[in-house]
Amino acid sequence: MPRAGVDRTLPLEQALKRLEAIHRDYEPGLAGEKCELLARVARARLDAKALSSLHEVACFLRAFPDDRAVLADACAVLTAFGQRADLRRARRRLADTGMAGTSLHFPFHWVTARWLARHWPDQLHVDWPLLSPRERERFENLLPLLVPYSEWPDLELGLSPREWLGRLKGPAETDAAFLVRRFSRLAVGNREREVLFHDLGKPLRLDPGHGAPERTTLHFPPGRVVFQTRALSRERPAVKGEVRRMKPRVEPMDRRDGKRLIELARTSLISRGRDLDGIMYASPDDVRWVDAGDGLALVCLGLAPEHRALVETLYVFLLLKNGVPIGYYQSALLFGSAEVNYHVFPTFRGAETSLAYVRALGVVHHLFGSDAFAVHPYQLGHENRDALRAGAFWFYQKLGFLPEDPTRAKLLAAELRRLRKNPERRSSQKTLRALSAGYVFLYLGERREDVAGKVPLGQLNLAVSDLLARRFGSDRERGLRVTSRELAELTGTNLRELSVSERLAWERWSPLALAIPRISSWPRKDLAALATLVREKGGLREEAFGRRLDRHARLRGALLEIASPREQV
Numbered sequence: 001m002p003r004a005g006v007d008r009t010l011p012l013e014q015a016l017k018r019l020e021a022i023h024r025d026y027e028p029g030l031a032g033e034k035c036e037l038l039a040r041v042a043r044a045r046l047d048a049k050a051l052s053s054l055h056e057v058a059c060f061l062r063a064f065p066d067d068r069a070v071l072a073d074a075c076a077v078l079t080a081f082g083q084r085a086d087l088r089r090a091r092r093r094l095a096d097t098g099m100a101g102t103s104l105h106f107p108f109h110w111v112t113a114r115w116l117a118r119h120w121p122d123q124l125h126v127d128w129p130l131l132s133p134r135e136r137e138r139f140e141n142l143l144p145l146l147v148p149y150s151e152w153p154d155l156e157l158g159l160s161p162r163e164w165l166g167r168l169k170g171p172a173e174t175d176a177a178f179l180v181r182r183f184s185r186l187a188v189g190n191r192e193r194e195v196l197f198h199d200l201g202k203p204l205r206l207d208p209g210h211g212a213p214e215r216t217t218l219h220f221p222p223g224r225v226v227f228q229t230r231a232l233s234r235e236r237p238a239v240k241g242e243v244r245r246m247k248p249r250v251e252p253m254d255r256r257d258g259k260r261l262i263e264l265a266r267t268s269l270i271s272r273g274r275d276l277d278g279i280m281y282a283s284p285d286d287v288r289w290v291d292a293g294d295g296l297a298l299v300c301l302g303l304a305p306e307h308r309a310l311v312e313t314l315y316v317f318l319l320l321k322n323g324v325p326i327g328y329y330q331s332a333l334l335f336g337s338a339e340v341n342y343h344v345f346p347t348f349r350g351a352e353t354s355l356a357y358v359r360a361l362g363v364v365h366h367l368f369g370s371d372a373f374a375v376h377p378y379q380l381g382h383e384n385r386d387a388l389r390a391g392a393f394w395f396y397q398k399l400g401f402l403p404e405d406p407t408r409a410k411l412l413a414a415e416l417r418r419l420r421k422n423p424e425r426r427s428s429q430k431t432l433r434a435l436s437a438g439y440v441f442l443y444l445g446e447r448r449e450d451v452a453g454k455v456p457l458g459q460l461n462l463a464v465s466d467l468l469a470r471r472f473g474s475d476r477e478r479g480l481r482v483t484s485r486e487l488a489e490l491t492g493t494n495l496r497e498l499s500v501s502e503r504l505a506w507e508r509w510s511p512l513a514l515a516i517p518r519i520s521s522w523p524r525k526d527l528a529a530l531a532t533l534v535r536e537k538g539g540l541r542e543e544a545f546g547r548r549l550d551r552h553a554r555l556r557g558a559l560l561e562i563a564s565p566r567e568q569v
Contacts, residue, residue: 047086048093052097052099099215109275123207146179251290268328286302297320300315305537308537326344328343339452344356464515468483
């Protein structure tokens with residue numbers, strides 16, 4: 001039965017505009033109107049622009065439903081979306097939106113391309129029109145590596161890379177599936193394979209197909225749906241108090257559910273034309289589900305041991321609202337601090353974004369003990385046109401993040417004075433560009449210098465290079481063997497007792513440890529703690545390494561000393 005107050009004869013264009021106008025409002029009586037409008041618009045034949053509007057409204061209402069009826073209607077719209085006849089007609093115009101039934105064009109990284117070729121080989125193709133002349137030349141140079149000697153391509157035959165792949169591949173496989181499968185058989189290490197694949201430029205196209213990555217129906221069963229029964233809050237929480245008060249419920253996932261959640265995170269980004277190392281290389285042995293309250297959950301993903309940074313500890317979080325992915329962030333942990341880079345998907349921006357961000361900080365504080373936070377300049381707008389236009393700097397500034405270099409601090413003070421005099425005024429792009437040129441920081445306690453964003457970690461890599469160059473020259477392999485043995489002797493560690501991943505961490509850390517001045521004179525307890533810390537870098541959960549590094553005062557001081565070398569005269 002139609003609900004009272006809804007005009008069923010409303011023209012389609014006006015019905016869609018009304019739906020767009022009220023879908024984020026939660027006043028009494030609007031839930032019924034949303035259902036009626038959803039049904040009215042979903043039944044109509046739509047053009048590309050109207051399809052996009054309906055899609056985004058339905059995605060939003062699935063994450064922020066008024067009640068069960070709105071949730072059911074939004075889900076029904078999204079479930080049927082990929083099969084719409086009007087969508088097939090508008091498919092080319094809606095390419096790269098991530099909607100069900102549309103194609104994605106993206107230079108996927110090796111790990112992602114391999115995953116796609118394994119699960120959707122018939123949908124994956126080389127996007128030849130996007131290949132530049134230089135990339136075509138790279139294809140030609142790499143082709144001999146992909147086939148036996150007896151069929152090395154003779155370039156004098158005049159065949160293009162596309163024609164060569166067409167001849168080389170099997171009749172039942174796509175060019176991209178052949179390319180990825182042959183790359184997987186190259187007799188090189190994983191790192192070298194990734195570099196070679198990256199060098200191709202790798203323009204790929206993923207066509208729609210059963211189960212192929214899309215964001216229309218993407219969700220994870222939340223267990224309990226929290227309905228939006230009040231207006232979306234526009235208030236900014238008292239950040240420090242909220243962060244300290246956060247007591248989220250944390251549940252470690254078993255390996256099977258860990259894999260499912262990693263694939264959820266991977267699909268969330270792929271369907272939006274993104275790749276992220278922290279998700280590509282996530283470990284199913286280090287996945288946690290974090291309940292942050294009010295239907296907001298965070299999936300915490302740790303890296304597999306072979307992909308971890310040397311000193312920092314990296315965790316990526318996927319944000320879910322009622323099981324719908326709404327954004328992600330990554331936290332790089334160092335000495336009780338965290339650089340937090342945060343991204344909300346466009347559909348959900350402005351929907352209690354500040355509250356979700358503060359809860360994200362609270363989860364990092366709760367899980368890892370971080371009491372200082374940094375934001376990278378790119379997030380603020382530095383070399384990031386979208387963030388600059390959106391005035392992202394002010395989002396962080398209003399939550400308490402501040403620049404610390406004198407020039408930007410002075411500019412901020414002057415700009416705040418101007419804005420107080422004229423609240424209608426907007427900062428110029430030039431001013432925002434200057435304000436966004438460096439890190440901003442937030443402290444729960446006292447300001448300090450040993451935090452992420454301030455410590456020049458690249459100096460540690462230089463210290464390793466200096467030691468290996470001085471002692472071993474070009475024979476770096478011997479250098480790693482010798483330094484591993486020397487650190488084992490110094491700390492009393494039996495290398496035969498280490499697991500494969502612990503041994504890898506030990507090999508990577510040994511030259512850095514031996515580059516520490518006066519390390520041979522350290523007390524035995526500090527050397528033993530160092531050995532445990534290095535082994536934990538290769539453990540199942542990297543968090544253990546980060547916490548032990550925070551507690552190792554002597555090592556922390558030594559690393560800071562190396563990272564801040566005195567100027568040489």
